Amino acid sequence: MSWKECYYEDKVLGRILLRRSAKARYVSLRIKGGEVILTLPLWANESAGLSFLRSKYDWIKERLSLSEQSDRRNFVFDEESQFSTLTFDVKIVRAACDDFGFRFTNGLLTVSCPASLDIRLPRYQDIIRMGIERVMRSEAVRVLPARLATFAKQFGFSYKRVSIRSSQSRWGSCSSSGTISLSFYMMLLPEHLVDYVLLHELCHTREMNHSASFWALMREVTGGKSDLWRKEIKEYHTNF
Structure with missing residues (x-):
């Protein structure tokens, strides 16, 4: 057949993506992002590929169920989304x-x-x-360093420089040399939690640990709200 990629409407699974590949040595199935993809070698007969697909119905349904559970944890963008x-x-x-x-x-x-x-x-x-x-990144560059500088001036902190990064594992960090790194994903946080992260890293310019002195300083600069905000940010999920 001449096609390299097309869709097939399966009575049980719905729309299936069919692909022909010169590199494929045998018929294969995979689930990617909730989509069923059936890959056939150039020499393979389409009916044989669909027969293989039907023989794997139970496996496919199980994988699709796991994929749907994962997708529910992520925000879906469409015309109705806010x-x-x-x-x-x-x-x-x-x-x-x-x-x-x-x-x-x-x-x-x-x-x-x-x-x-x-x-x-x-x-x-x-x-x-x-x-x-x-x-988000361009807005983070515009907003976060200026907000950090405002807090530094207000509470008498000093730091060497600030950088905007793409870390998804931590909101921010402070090096021993005084460089503060902030994730642009902070833009997904509510305003008070953004402030919490900024003040947290500024406090590390004086206390490079999480000692009692550090948390006492955090309570001071947050007006006693740091414990509440600390708990909130630990439980915060962006679903992005």
């Missing part, structure tokens, strides 16, 4: 276009999506997320 960051809102619109477009003005990021696409598919969700992340 998503906000520290400095801007996100609006998803359908448009007569061939590609995704991103327009950021006056605190609103408008994401234009081709009307013909099922944007809930993981591949398109990734495109939307990457566009949002680009704006």
Whole structure:
């Protein structure tokens, strides 16, 4: 057959992505982002591939169930979704276009999506997320260092420099040399938790540990709210 990639409507599983690959040596199945992908070698008969697919129904259903459970933990962007960051809102619109477009003005990021696409598919969700992340990073560069400097002046802290990073494992860090690193994913936090992270790292410029002295300093600069905010940020999930 001449096709390299097409969709097949299965009566049990719904839409299946069929691929032909010159590198494939045998018929194979995989689940990626909730999508079932059946790969066939160039020499393989399509009916044989679909027969293999049907023989794996139970395995596929189990994997799809696990994938759906994972997807529920992530925010899904579509026309009905409401998503906000520290400095801007996100609006998803359908448009007569061939590609995704991103327009950021006056605190609103408008994401234009081709009307013909099922944007809930993981591949398109990734495109939307990457566009949002680009704006989040630029906004983090604009907002976070200035806010950090304001707190440093207010409470008499000093630091060497600040850098904006893409860490998803920690909101911020402070090196022994006085460099404060902040994740641009902080833009997903509510304002008071952003302040908590900034003050936390500033306190580390004096106390490079989590001793009693450190937490006493945190209580001082947060007006006694640090214990509450500490618990809140530990339990906070962005679902992004």
